[in-house]
Amino acid sequence: MRIEPSPDVIGATIHDADLTQPLSAADFARIETAFNARAVISFPRQHLDEAQLVAFAQRFGEVERIFLTHYAHPRHPEIMYVSNIRENGRDIGHADAGRVWHTDMSYTARPPRATLLYALEVPMENGVALGDTHFASAADAHDSLPAETQRRIANLRAIHQVAGRRARTGTGQGDQALRHEQPAVIHPVVRTHPYTSRKCLYVSEGECAGIEGMAADQALALIEELAERIVEPPFRHTHRWQVHDLLMWDNCTVQHLASFDYRWPQHRRLMQRVTVGGSAPV
Ligand code: SIN
Numbered sequence: 001m002r003i004e005p006s007p008d009v010i011g012a013t014i015h016d017a018d019l020t021q022p023l024s025a026a027d028f029a030r031i032e033t034a035f036n037a038r039a040v041i042s043f044p045r046q047h048l049d050e051a052q053l054v055a056f057a058q059r060f061g062e063v064e065r066i067f068l069t070h071y072a073h074p075r076h077p078e079i080m081y082v083s084n085i086r087e088n089g090r091d092i093g094h095a096d097a098g099r100v101w102h103t104d105m106s107y108t109a110r111p112p113r114a115t116l117l118y119a120l121e122v123p124m125e126n127g128v129a130l131g132d133t134h135f136a137s138a139a140d141a142h143d144s145l146p147a148e149t150q151r152r153i154a155n156l157r158a159i160h161q162v163a164g165r166r167a168r169t170g171t172g173q174g175d176q177a178l179r180h181e182q183p184a185v186i187h188p189v190v191r192t193h194p195y196t197s198r199k200c201l202y203v204s205e206g207e208c209a210g211i212e213g214m215a216a217d218q219a220l221a222l223i224e225e226l227a228e229r230i231v232e233p234p235f236r237h238t239h240r241w242q243v244h245d246l247l248m249w250d251n252c253t254v255q256h257l258a259s260f261d262y263r264w265p266q267h268r269r270l271m272q273r274v275t276v277g278g279s280a281p282v
Contacts, residue, residue: 001027003034008237010137010254012038019046019056019246028059035060035114036195039253040135040237043246048118050076053246053274057116062277064112067182068094073272082117082271084264093270098258100206101136101231103251104275107162107207109185113194113278116248122241123267130262131269133247135237135254138200141230142190150199156189157212158203158223186212189226191281193252200252201226202281230255251278 002015012034017023023031035041048056050073057063057078066072066080071094073079081093105111123130142150161184189211191202205227211219239247249256262269 001030003030005038006237009140009235010039010135011042011237011239012040013042013044015044017043017046019043019048020052022055023059032060035248035250036193039137039139039250040239041248042239043248044242044244046118046244046246048246050079050272053116053118053272054078056246057114057274057276060114060276064275064277066273066275078274080273082269082273083121084123084262084267084269085121086264094273096260097273098133098256099260100204101227101255101257102204102206103138103202103255105251106187106202106204107160107182107185110280111187111278112251112275114248114250114276116246116274116276118272118274119241119243119245119247119270120272121268121270122243123262123269125262125267129241130259130267131241132259133239133241134257134259135239135249136231136256137235137237137254138202138230139193139196139198139253140235141226141232142199142201144232144235145229150190153189153222153226156214156222157186158189158208158219159210159212160185160187160207161209162207184209187281191252193250194279196253198253201230202252203227204230204255231257252281 001017005012063078065077071080082097083093084095085092104115162182190199203223203226208223
């Protein structure tokens with residue numbers, strides 16, 4: 001197994017890992033250390049069945065059942081399909097996941113530690129893969145803020161609500177009934193990473209509806225300012241997909257954005273997604 005960090009502030013590729021086999025404690029420790037340090041890890045050329053995908057995810061913690069149940073794998077309710085493919089007039093998976101910069105399920109009390117995405121079909125055009133996934137380091141963005149700003153935001157708490165601002169951005173319309181069942185939650189604007197203790201900005205324009213105790217216009221302006229800081233070019237990393245890539249990311253350290261430069265029916269994108277449970281942000 002060889003770990004190759006990317007030239008960016010986040011990201012690494014782990015070569016020659018065979019995730020179909022149970023990992024030794026030593027190999028898993030190397031992977032987990034790389035994951036905590038680099039936040040986005042790709043494992044090329046994996047040939048995983050559903051049970052193997054879930055078993056690997058379980059090494060990082062409890063694998064969650066997904067709440068968008070209509071996109072779940074019929075025999076593995078922990079696996080959600082992310083796809084633009086339509087069959088019999090309906091999407092076979094979540095077709096517009098990740099249209100805005102976000103961190104997964106920040107609108108829940110205990111957002112997932114990690115998300116894993118396994119590529120079964122990757123859209124191609126003229127030999128070039130489409131549908132890249134972009135990442136940004138909320139930890140490096142926090143470190144880059146002036147000390148005075150860091151002090152000003154250190155104890156603020158943001159209101160996260162999936163049916164709030166994201167609904168107004170026009171994404172996830174098909175899932176509004178399920179999304180409305182998710183009540184608002186409050187999380188620190190700056191959270192401390194549970195494994196590395198790094199401070200990470202934890203706001204996104206798509207999912208934050210306000211800041212506790214702050215006037216709405218002031219709160220939304222601050223959320224926008226911090227969200228823009230997170231995605232500045234020095235903090236970015238992009239994953240270009242190949243079939244059978246397994247990619248995993250840390251939902252505290254990074255935010256992500258999917259690109260939608262592919263179209264049904266000329267392009268097909270099919271991914272399996274699993275989330276690993278996390279802790280309440282502090
Ligand atoms: C997501 O935001 O979970 C999906 C990302 C992607 O499909 O690239």
